[in-house]
Amino acid sequence: MSAETFEATYLVETPLPLETVAEIMAGEQSCGTFARVEGETDALRERARAIVVSVADIGEVAHPSAPSAWLRRRGETRASRRGRVVIRFPVANVGANLSTLAATVSGNLFDLGETTGLRLEDVRVPAAYRRRFPMPRHGVVGTRRLTGVANGAMIGSIIKPNVGLSAAETGELAARLCAAGLDFIKDDEISADPDHAPLAERIPAVMRAVRAHEDRTGKSVMVAFNITDETDAMRRHADLIAREGGTCAMVSLNWCGFSAVETLRRHTDLVLHGHRNGYGAFSRHKALGIGFRAYQTLWRLAGVDHMHVHGLSGKFAQEDDEVIDSARACLTPLAGDDDRVLPAFSSGQWAGTVAPTYAAAGTSDLLFMAGGGIMAHPGGPAEGVASIRAAWAAAENGIDLCEAARTDRVLTQALDFFGAR
Structure with missing residues (x-):
């Protein structure tokens, strides 16, 4: 070549x-x-x-x-x-x-x-x-800087219930999730600009909670607002996020298309969190469609900063080998320059999937997201986050999870609750 x-x-x-x-x-x-x-x-x-x-x-x-x-x-x-x-x-x-x-x-x-x-x-x-196409504005390094996470995996969660919460209720939940110790919060892919919680109301409500948390603790939590829409609306929503002090916008890549994402990339300096929902239609049959290595190359040329890769032993159909290969593809420069994008692990993740994720990926340069694995922890969201952080610390230090749980109550609760499901 x-x-x-x-x-x-x-x-x-x-x-x-x-x-x-x-x-x-x-x-x-x-x-x-x-x-x-x-x-x-x-x-x-x-x-x-x-x-x-x-x-x-x-x-x-x-x-x-x-x-x-x-x-x-x-x-x-x-x-x-x-x-x-x-x-x-x-x-x-x-x-x-x-x-x-x-x-x-x-x-x-x-x-x-x-x-x-x-x-x-x-x-x-x-x-x-x-180099004729956009580079990621932030990628791995920029996301670490904006979240203040210099080392280790970035821990995130998803607004649950997926839809149905008002803007005020979403803001209240965001405040709880910030207090729980998260680095990253994102909307669900099916919640963009609904009548019951329009972005014009939801973005300010959530960012009030984020700013208040930062004022109290000095910690800036990144929120990926789902602005999936037609192009002009996405630009308006991105501008509102920036005015409110936000740093990230989420886009459902397959349903917006290359042109809309490229236009958005040129328009804003926000982190672009690329959600691949619907990708299974392109990829699930092993002899048909588009594999992730080709898929992520094309979307990286559009200038995204994050790419979803699903999660190990999760609720979706992909084999673990495919998930890890996807993450490695995101973390491999396309052509010499550091244009790596942050792989976002999600779907059925909890403290028990941390060790195999770290062992297979060989790095903590990733976003590890858990919805139920945090929100459904018997001790509540704060202890859900604590259990995942404890699992990452154990994995990075070569300590078996069950051994670590002997002296860590939140890990024990996570193993008892999620491990039996």
Whole structure:
């Protein structure tokens, strides 16, 4: 890969020769179509056609992952095989256009009749091309600075109940969560600007609690307000957060889209907390859709600072290996510069998931969020936070959790309550 090209890696499933399908993919996503057309000269193809870098046969599959009317019409009866295909694209075909970059590395490929499965697994860009897109304004280092957490994991929670609280009730809950010792609080993804707690009222109510807590303790708690909406509304909400002294806005990435997030990034210096809700629709089938390494690359080019990765042994479908690989991808620079983004662990997390998270991630450069794991602790939210902090201290010092719990009441309560569920 040179400074003038970028690469994408695919898992491809087809009954046809893998090399043939790889060439079709390269042509379809650059200067070609199903037949060579007038104007598609050798000179044009030389500068604009994508190139197949490699094809690796993985083996036959028992059943095709998806139907293809195109194959059926041709009476194709051979068994499908899977392969890993790497394709190199000219930067000049795309320019600094994130939506078109996404369309180029995926787009119509998912509909190709020659395939019974196709998954975009990775996207790699050269340093010069990466710098044509926004860098994270804050990322890992900036989030540590804003929360005052120089070392260790940042501990967060989510406003629960997800919806239904008034603006005043949300402010009261935020005050309790600040007092409990959190570093980070976020809205749920389904609570943005509801009639019963509009952001115009909720942001000031919550920030009054945050400022009061900071006045008392010197601790600044970061709150990720869910401003998911159309672009103009998101900019207004971001401005209100900044006026109230807030530092973070949360966006449901998949439902706002690249253009809205890029516009928001240009508009505000707030930390952008990227929530990936709906990502399972792209990723859950192992032979279809978009893998997280490719997904996070595209969203990092939009300039987000945080990315959700789910959590170990959580309530969602992802295997633990996938969660950890996602976190490591977020913490790996894309192309040389420190453009790392903070991986946000969540979903069914509590003190008991801390040790495996630390062992697998090998770092505390992460945001560890627990909703029920904090709010449902038998001693209340403050002891829920304390149990997670105690678990992190034990993990970082190589102390077994059960051993640590012998002398820590809040850890014992957490193990007894959550461990039995």
